[in-house]
Amino acid sequence: MTQRVATAPLPAPKAPGREVDLPQSSWTKARERLAWILVAPSVLVVVLVALYPLFQSFRLSFTNARFGSPRPEVYVGFDNYIRLLQDTVFHAAMQHTITFTVASVAIETVLGVVIALIINSHFTGRGVVRTSMLIPWAIPTVVSSQLWRFMYNQDNGVINDLLVYRLGILDSPVAWIANPTTSLPAIIAVDVWKTTPFMALLLLAGLQVIPGDVYEAATVDGASKWQQFWQITLPLLKPALLVALIFRTLDAFRVFDVVFVMKGTALDTITLAIYARQTMIDQQYLGRGAAASVVIFLCIALLVIIYSRLVRVEET
Amino acid sequence: MATSTAVRPAIPDTSTISRTGQWTFGKVLNRVLFWILVVFIIVYTVFPFFWALISSIKPNAELFATPVQYWPSQLNWTFYQFVLANGDFLRALRNSVIVSFSVVAISLALGSLAAYAMGRLKFRGRTPVLYLILSMTMFPQIAILGSLYQMINALGLFDRLPALIIAYLTFTLPFTVWVLANFFKAMPGELEEAALVDGATPLQAFYRILLPLAAPGMVTTGLLAFIAAWNEYLYALTFTQSRARTVQPAIASFTGNTQFELPWGNILAASVLVTLPLVILVLVFQRKILAGLTAGAVKG
Numbered sequence: 001m002t003q004r005v006a007t008a009p010l011p012a013p014k015a016p017g018r019e020v021d022l023p024q025s026s027w028t029k030a031r032e033r034l035a036w037i038l039v040a041p042s043v044l045v046v047v048l049v050a051l052y053p054l055f056q057s058f059r060l061s062f063t064n065a066r067f068g069s070p071r072p073e074v075y076v077g078f079d080n081y082i083r084l085l086q087d088t089v090f091h092a093a094m095q096h097t098i099t100f101t102v103a104s105v106a107i108e109t110v111l112g113v114v115i116a117l118i119i120n121s122h123f124t125g126r127g128v129v130r131t132s133m134l135i136p137w138a139i140p141t142v143v144s145s146q147l148w149r150f151m152y153n154q155d156n157g158v159i160n161d162l163l164v165y166r167l168g169i170l171d172s173p174v175a176w177i178a179n180p181t182t183s184l185p186a187i188i189a190v191d192v193w194k195t196t197p198f199m200a201l202l203l204l205a206g207l208q209v210i211p212g213d214v215y216e217a218a219t220v221d222g223a224s225k226w227q228q229f230w231q232i233t234l235p236l237l238k239p240a241l242l243v244a245l246i247f248r249t250l251d252a253f254r255v256f257d258v259v260f261v262m263k264g265t266a267l268d269t270i271t272l273a274i275y276a277r278q279t280m281i282d283q284q285y286l287g288r289g290a291a292a293s294v295v296i297f298l299c300i301a302l303l304v305i306i307y308s309r310l311v312r313v314e315e316t
Numbered sequence: 317m318a319t320s321t322a323v324r325p326a327i328p329d330t331s332t333i334s335r336t337g338q339w340t341f342g343k344v345l346n347r348v349l350f351w352i353l354v355v356f357i358i359v360y361t362v363f364p365f366f367w368a369l370i371s372s373i374k375p376n377a378e379l380f381a382t383p384v385q386y387w388p389s390q391l392n393w394t395f396y397q398f399v400l401a402n403g404d405f406l407r408a409l410r411n412s413v414i415v416s417f418s419v420v421a422i423s424l425a426l427g428s429l430a431a432y433a434m435g436r437l438k439f440r441g442r443t444p445v446l447y448l449i450l451s452m453t454m455f456p457q458i459a460i461l462g463s464l465y466q467m468i469n470a471l472g473l474f475d476r477l478p479a480l481i482i483a484y485l486t487f488t489l490p491f492t493v494w495v496l497a498n499f500f501k502a503m504p505g506e507l508e509e510a511a512l513v514d515g516a517t518p519l520q521a522f523y524r525i526l527l528p529l530a531a532p533g534m535v536t537t538g539l540l541a542f543i544a545a546w547n548e549y550l551y552a553l554t555f556t557q558s559r560a561r562t563v564q565p566a567i568a569s570f571t572g573n574t575q576f577e578l579p580w581g582n583i584l585a586a587s588v589l590v591t592l593p594l595v596i597l598v599l600v601f602q603r604k605i606l607a608g609l610t611a612g613a614v615k616g
Contacts, residue, residue, distance in 0.1 A: 035439035042430035056463035140547035254456035
């Protein structure tokens with residue numbers, strides 16, 4: 001919003017005293033040209049390596065293009081999309097992606113709020129906790145996926161060891177990753193581990209802007225801690241919460257790394273991104289794969305629009 | 317600010333007195349529960365990496381022992397020796413370093429120029445450019461995977477480092493422009509105006525005055541771009557095969573002597589080697605990183 005105000009054409013120079021010596025028109029013209037010269041390289045790169053490929057993906061999704069095929073590309077209309085709708089693997093991928101996104105974002109948000117509230121209170125060693133929370137975020141997803149795969153191991157993994165032999169919660173070791181009923185929850189748990197601390201740190205930044213006086217006044221008025229949380233903290237945290245939610249949802253919906261490293265293209269956990277890559281690269285069906293990636297793009301665009309509406313409603 | 321600092325000291329004093337005055341059972345329980353939670357958070361976040369460290373220096377037999385052995389009986393560096401003598405891994409490491417540093421350098425060089433224009437200069441077309449940059453920070457990588465792959469093959473860049481450098485710019489450059497533009501915008505205008513009145517051109521004002529002031533912001537964005545490039549997997553997996561393989565796909569596809577036996581010791585040692593520099597970097601720059609992340613997120 002502030003950007004739009006800033007770009008509105010200025011009716012007259014705001015402070016005429018400052019730029020007396022310079023003729024206004026040539027001055028703004030020179031500045032405008034300079035601005036474009038400065039912006040041009042970045043815009044050019046973005047247009048060439050991001051925007052153009054994006055248009056290409058849209059175009060290819062309506063063709064029967066294949067990699068390494070001498071056959072000429074033919075426009076096939078919505079055939080690729082219709083095929084997707086008929087493909088049970090695509091259905092499974094859609095279902096896993098939605099489950100993954102909803103579950104991981106919901107758990108991360110609730111845990112993130114709880115952890116942010118805990119770190120927000122003053123105690124010795126708070127810095128240590130905050131530092132330790134950056135570690136999961138800093139570890140590459142490939143590495144953390146391999147680490148958790150190692151820990152999930154059925155025979156000699158530390159998780160089964162803890163749950164079965166040390167704590168006695170389970171009767172026998174579970175093949176967390178191989179078993180189709182536990183594989184997706186196990187992967188969600190890895191994502192929760194990796195991103196909850198990050199979510200908590202974003203929310204902590206939101207908590208720290210809330211002035212302490214508000215709580216002091218509420219305490220004086222006899223509000224309980226629980227009431228304070230629902231009446232003060234949560235409403236004031238809403239902007240930060242919404243932003244964190246947007247970023248997490250967009251990230252979760254395109255999930256690839258963690259699932260692919262742990263399970264490859266296995267049918268019990270395949271996600272939309274994995275499906276798209278498998279179709280395009282492994283099977284070389286460029287057109288159909290492009291259609292799948294366009295579907296992901298459109299879902300994410302839809303999420304962005306819904307969320308930005310929410311934020312705007314929040315602002316007014 | 318002034319009022320809150322004036323009022324603050326009075327109120328916390330009374331609250332601490334009342335709190336320390338009576339140690340009821342409920343308060344002790346609250347305290348204990350609080351610390352259990354704090355310890356749990358630390359263990360939960362740190363344990364997996366700690367476990368990788370411990371496991372990577374265990375003797376091979378203890379690595380696969382049941383029940384699990386929580387502490388190595390003796391130190392074993394053979395996994396590290398193997399990984400560091402492994403030509404494929406060393407090449408992957410070198411590739412990752414080249415790609416990440418190149419991506420950061422190009423992003424900062426191009427991005428800071430654009431960010432200055434976006435943050436400080438008024439020009440027609442600024443809003444469309446802003447929306448272009450912003451939308452590019454949000455769209456999913458997978459959406460352009462196929463067409464980028466096609467483009468890279470057409471340019472003869474498959475399995476070569478420039479392919480990855482180009483591909484990574486699609487997410488590091490918009491991010492850099494966005495965060496630095498906000499950074500430039502937040503600077504006071506007087507400095508630049510003083511220079512302009514003294515006869516400096518806008519470009520001189522930029523690199524003599526604003527750029528040095530933006531150095532902290534550049535360190536932060538550069539660091540975040542570096543981490544993003546270093547950790548990238550999807551493009552590296554798709555656009556490289558052997559020559560230009562980076563560490564992430566290398567770690568993901570470590571194979572043992574047989575198809576069914578995973579060399580966990582080597583995987584963990586390689587993982588630690590690839591992650592330790594990042595963890596140290598993040599711990600050293602934690603304040604800057606947090607500031608950069610919240611700036612990028614809150615203003616996004």
